[in-house]
Amino acid sequence: MRKHPLETNSHNLRIIKTARDKKSINLAAQSGFFPLVKIIKPSEKICSKFAISQNKETGEIKALNDFRFGSGGKDYETIIDYTSYYPYSFPSPYAAYLIPKDIEIGEHVFLEDLIEDFVGASWNQGDKYRLESCEAIWNGEDLEIQYNPELNIRDFIG
């Protein structure tokens, strides 16, 4: 029976899940997966920006992310000008791809939740966002991520 499209991916590859904390990594190991553990290293290429405006009377703030929409209104003053930052956070500083025992060397797979940072979307205001998932090849020891900016940097669809 053909899988529902949402249970698969565009090339119908086997999906490799990611565990993002010690408990789920160990549960997966007990279930027969080999956890391929990686350090989470935020890339300098991934960035967003924010500015803070504050109401001059009430002290309430507005966080701004889009240059096109000004500074928050006449009652507000900018107290932090646009500043770049890394906009993602994760529950633990490491994570693991859960490798099935029957994976074959050279097998193309689909990493559902990428641990590594690659640019998946960019904006003409300078912001760059993470790629969420990507294809990879198992070489017997590691996953070789098949990142191609021409294909993987794209608009948001869904």
Place this chain on the structure above:
Amino acid sequence: MINKNTPYMIFNPITKQLLTRERELLKKLDCPFSINWDSLKTTDSAKIRLCDLCNKQIIDSSSISTEALIEKIKLNPDICLKVDLEQTNIRVEIDHA
């Protein structure tokens, strides 16, 4: 600068949530496939492309009025959209609440 009277939607590129200006959730753009707009099948309308994987139409959300798009999403929450951060009916907002 975008005219503040121009209708727009809010998009959060981290959570991929599309919201109304009043911050009502319209939908999450979380297609699990690696789909590129440019590689989708064209149709008679430049605003619409076809996805073979789900046999669904994908609407270019920059090519339709904000009011009409919100109405379409409310009528059919499973509708598929393409959002480009540079389009003028989108305000990017990242809510860290």
